[in-house]
Amino acid sequence: MGKTIQAELPERLMEDAQTLVDNGWAGSVNELLAEALRRYLESHRDDLAERFIRDDVEWGLRGQD
């Protein structure tokens, strides 16, 4: 069971989303928004952010350039 939320989105963004749905690339705007959020969360995971910062420390302290 999903959770219903209320959000204000730019009109142009919604038009583009609706076009994708109308053209058959997504089942519904709800489905498309959930997929977009899932992709965003996947690419901004806490463990990834931490790994990149640890890479930073390595480069900063012991890098060659």
Next chain:
Amino acid sequence: MVVVTDAGPLIHLDELGEIDLLVDFPRVLVPEAVWDEVTQHRPGALLPSFMEKMAAHSSSSELNAIGRLYTLHHGEWQALALCVHFAGSRLLTDDTAARLAAKALNIAASGTIGILLRAMRRGQHDKTQTLALLEAIPTQTSLHIRSSLLAQIIAEVRSP
């Protein structure tokens, strides 16, 4: 080394009063979209005396696909396109998705903390100054970092 910077490091270094640290890089390129974004939010972070505003370069189909996959912003996209154009350059960004995209494209990337620590390695700052800057991150900047991770970094810098 050419560096191409996203908005994050420019803003965070300026929040710490340390934007001059970037002068140590031979070339600092700022994509047009990033330049415009920083002009709006933090114009003091842009120093035309050593930063070059660069027009967008055409984006390969590989970059287009990766940019969409990681939902990159316009500035991050342009920065990666510049990195592809200037082979061997380094991307400066604090955005996780942009760093993931850079990794997929085999582009080296670093963030604000890396730049601060490099400054110590390169003799721009001593250890005391670097520790003070790291400790100021939570209160003086909009850079998000878990407090326990920052404490570990501070301990590593403090250790002899």
